[in-house]
Amino acid sequence: MKKLIVSAVMGVAVVATGALAADGAALFKSKGCAACHQATVDTVGPSLKKIAAAYAGKEADLIKFLKGEHKAIVDPAKFAIMQPQLNTTKALSDAELKALADFILSHK
Numbered sequence: 001m002k003k004l005i006v007s008a009v010m011g012v013a014v015v016a017t018g019a020l021a022a023d024g025a026a027l028f029k030s031k032g033c034a035a036c037h038q039a040t041v042d043t044v045g046p047s048l049k050k051i052a053a054a055y056a057g058k059e060a061d062l063i064k065f066l067k068g069e070h071k072a073i074v075d076p077a078k079f080a081i082m083q084p085q086l087n088t089t090k091a092l093s094d095a096e097l098k099a100l101a102d103f104i105l106s107h108k
Ligand code: HEC
Pocket: 028, 031, 032, 033, 034, 035, 036, 037, 044, 045, 046, 051, 062, 065, 066, 071, 072, 073, 074, 075, 076, 077, 078, 079, 080, 081, 082, 085, 088, 089, 100, 104
């Protein structure tokens, strides 16, 4: 019985994580981020894979960057292109920022 409860709880956790990632993906598209960021290829901006590698284990820093409170670490020379996008991300709720960061970090 205990086992059953544990696996039921884990099942919910997996579904919840999936829902968060889906939200992040939707936000990433609807906020226009996909125009400059592709999953694995660098275009105008660095690939999500590259960003995920730079911020591996540092989700709090990634969220700070999106709030405009952390310096760029991926491609600082091109930060001027990214900077105006922070007006969009600064306006997001903490839950939305977490979903966005989870989505970005899922590209390892
Ligand atoms: C007009 C093109 C453009 C758009 C649109 C854009 N980005 Fe960027 N982004 C860039 C460029 C160029 C860089 C590289 C400069 C840098 O590292 O800050 C970058 C870098 C980043 C980084 C790495 C920051 C770091 O530490 O270096 C993150 C995270 C990021 N973008 C997230 C987003 C999100 C989320 C959105 C949508 C709200 C978005 N970007 C929209 C061009 C863009």
